[in-house]
Amino acid sequence: MDSLNLIKNDPWLEPYKTDIEHRFQLSVSKEKELAGKGKSLSDFADGYLYFGLHKTEQGWVIREWAPNATDIFLIGNFSEWKENTKYRFSKLKNGVWELKLKTGEIKHLDLYKLSMHWNGGHGERIPAWATRVVQDKKTYIFSAQVWSPSRPYKFKKKKFKPQISPLLIYECHIGMAQEEERIGSYNEFREKILPRIAKDGYNAIQIMAIQEHPYYGSFGYHVSSFFAPSSRFGTPDELKQLIDEAHASGIAVIMDIVHSHAVKNEVEGLGRFDGSYNQFFYGDHRREHPAWDSLCFDYGKNEVIHFLLSNCKYWLEEFKFDGFRFDGVTSMLYYDHGLGKAFGSYNDYYDGGQDENAITYLTLANKLIHEVNPHAITIAEEMSGMPGLAAKTEDGGIGFDYRMAMGIPDFWIKIIKEKKDEEWNPSAIFWELTNRRSDEKTINYAESHDQALVGDKTIIFRLIDDQMYWHMMKNDTNMAVDRGMSLHKMIRLVTLSTINGGYLNFMGNEFGHPEWIDFPREGNGWSYKYARRQWSLVDRKDLKYEYLGNFDEAMIKLVKDVKHFEQSPIIKLWDNGGDQILAFMRKDLLFIFNFHPFKSFTDYGILAPKGSYKTVLNTDSYTFGGYGLIDESIEHFTIPDPLYKKEKKEWLRLYLPARSAQVLKLQKRK
8 A cells, every 4th residue: 555644744654654554454444343334433423322311202211231240220219229120121132231111210300320230249330321420419429310301401503613723722620610619510601701711712612520520639530420411510401501602602612531541430430330340441450540540441342432432422412512632642542651651762652562452442533523523623632742643544643633732831841940031042942832743733832720730830820939929919019920920921922822723721820820729638628729710810900910811812812813823834033042032923923032031132133024013912011011111103114134135034123121022013015
């Protein structure tokens, strides 16, 4: 066969041609095996329509896959939580069990579980395909719940096509998206937070912790019920309404989906669903994740692939999610989960330590998602740099639309912690922000939720620290605060302005939310103090948080208003390590950064396309908490230089205040 485009686009992959083409063939063969003749992956991924609890014309039917079970009973408040032959399942083929009930034998809001029997034991289980799971507020016990309202929510916006050029993501968590020390709701988010996001200009939200999880403090990453939206935040219908209204505001909704592992719990989760250790997960030493205290799916089983692919389609079809950010992809790709591996050469990606079953699953998942919704968005959270992860499946890639640029936040943390301000090197900054594969789109971000977790610090808190508690009043001059706010704006602007796909911000960080994120746990006395967002800080007119919020809104608008900004070439015009100056152009926008902590430059010369320029964004503006040193009303004209006549470049002479950035727009070419 001819080489795949993935290899053609990167000659350094030629030595690994056999491995890449082998993986491609594995996904092609597996798709044929699963879909069968004349059917598609989407047809195969209809498991959620067959398994689980469903209302029928005669009453109800519930089905579960439990090949190791010897007997199953449906128990609940309708049976006084006792086994009753009326609620006994019948065994069908291939490990499938079924129970049919008449109308009235169960009803809306009834609680239920499975009483599972196997050779040598039995136990209560929540159905694997349950779509509604609730926790008793007194006993803290989880149960499945019949969800069949008489007037189910109907989407008002039937069709929605994300406008994502560029993709501007507001990462959020429903529970902590409110100010009181408690868990927030879908309705509160829809009513209070969505308008903020729309005003800020973001065109997508990425919601964490949607799939039900027993422990709130896991941030939603220890999933127990994969088809159930977390009831902590409200009902399934309330989630649907949130998504519907987001679409009405032009905002795409991306789900942070967890298919990389599952919670170990047996009663609430899939740990030993039918009494066996290897139903959904590996049965050997690979079963438990060594770092996450969780269980690893066996992607080599068709039944597991069916479960997970059906899960993808379910969220797309039933809730109208616009795509997924797949969590923990690195862990899936490698048998050793990528732990302790440097990934310093291409050989590290093709040394035999890769889980081909997981790679096949991810390839099929991407293909399915785009088959169900051609406009869907898929993002990989992956740190190893696996080539082709965000390349098309037909080119030999794994098929994600974007990959997270996970090295960028690590770079910012490292430079803030280890470098003096006068050691910030513009060449190193530019290289880190633009070092990526040309055939794969990335999501740039300065910080996500990861950088804010307890034990770590947000960028603003690293820069200002405890001075934030005392010196964030607008009438208070403080050098540490001024420095921190200046760098906070510059870091975000240079990170956003160098995107080739999209940009992400975690909620509240746009206005410099102080402190860290810490969910209620035994170690903090089950406190919600740090599991919330203090929106009042940015709303108050006497605090400097408003300045940072204003800047973020202006920055987002600037980029959003440029059609296909992320696709435009980045042309470096100037970088000078001694002066700490960086300048580059994208289309008609000229971005200039002076990272020097104390040197301001008058009539600083930058070779730029000849013409006239006007200031369209300035981090030093009073509006953004700056010193107002730049006169934005001035139109700047380039000055000819015979040496650069052929290049059609001329000198642009500018005033560059220390620790500031400005964006100029080319008005007309000479």
